Amino acid sequence: MTERLDFATLLRLIDERSAAFLRAVAAAPDVDVPVPSCPEWTLFDLVQHLGTGQRWWAAVVAAGPAEGPPAKDTAAAPREREALTAWYAESNELLMSALREVGPERGCWTWWSAGVSPANAWAVARRRVHEVLVHTYDAQLAAGAAEPMPSDIAIDGVAEFLDTCNSTPAAWPHEPAAVHYHATEGRSWLLALDGTGAWPAPLPPAAAPPSVSATGTAEELLLFVWGRRTPSDLEVQGDRRVFERLIAWEPEE
Structure with a gap:
């Protein structure tokens, strides 16, 4: 968590x-x-x-x-x-x-x-x-x-969504991927997707380059993961298909 x-x-x-x-x-x-x-x-x-x-x-x-x-x-x-x-x-x-x-x-x-x-x-x-x-x-x-949302609540909201909605032992059905989320308020998160499931964590300082990353304010990131924003509303680097697959994924455990 x-x-x-x-x-x-x-x-x-x-x-x-x-x-x-x-x-x-x-x-x-x-x-x-x-x-x-x-x-x-x-x-x-x-x-x-x-x-x-x-x-x-x-x-x-x-x-x-x-x-x-x-x-x-x-x-x-x-x-x-x-x-x-x-x-x-x-x-x-x-x-x-x-x-x-x-x-x-x-x-x-x-x-x-x-x-x-x-x-x-x-x-x-x-x-x-x-x-x-x-x-x-x-x-x-x-x-x-x-x-505007209170930024401290929005920061926790991004983390909560990853912990609750993007956390599962169901196998990721695509090639392994690492997703980075960067809030301009200074917080970042990692979501690892592979055969063991989807697992969020704080982003370590020496993390390997991600498959895709999204940068925005905490509010923008929160609205993105909740489906109120699209990748086009954020600064995205890397393979956007990972986001498309993640949004469409309905894991069966």
């Missing part, structure tokens, strides 16, 4: 980003405006998606170690804006309460347990920080303009 924010900081960030998310929802013309970064979604769809996720992960954390996740609540969120934002605030508090009650080391089911992120409440909190961070960006776009 490449980064470690403490649990209290993660809980604070979930609340702070959720507050920013709700401000964006309140600033939008209405909840039926399209979300440019989430094709075919309206702002209502975005709020429902994020709120349902907060409720589901609250149930996952509360259930503790399990072979599989609890069923998702499929009840629709209210469509009127004031009721919708109250519903999201309640959803967020359900997650926060569950996380506070169990503490960071409580084990639970996760979909990323085969990778380097731990299957516990700390990793759930970290994942939800960045889920809310990116969807706040989406909501701000729908409301008119996105605000």
Whole structure:
């Protein structure tokens, strides 16, 4: 694992980003405006998606170690804006309460347990920080303009995505590759892709030349790995096909 924010900081960030998310929802013309970064979604769809996720992960954390996740609540969120934002605030508090009650080391089911992120409440909190961070960006776009992300959170967001989403023992189906990510704020990461899987790590000073590298601000890199930017939005050197293959890859473990 490449980064470690403490649990209290993660809980604070979930609340702070959720507050920013709700401000964006309140600033939008209405909840039926399209979300440019989430094709075919309206702002209502975005709020429902994020709120349902907060409720589901609250149930996952509360259930503790399990072979599989609890069923998702499929009840629709209210469509009127004031009721919708109250519903999201309640959803967020359900997650926060569950996380506070169990503490960071409580084990639970996760979909990323085969990778380097731990299957516990700390990793759930970290994942939800960045889920809310990116969807706040989406909501701000729908409301008119996105605000700059806090760079320290975006830095952890790049590392978290690599740890959680690009970490697997499933064999990479192409020739081995090394991917470097360089944030202009001074942080860099390595993603190794080979027959043993995909494994992220901090970039060592004497690392071998990569197959491909991407350089940008931490926010730009975070939006890239989350699918809101393309390689053309970054400074890319090396074989761009590696990025194309990585984006298209759906590993089976």
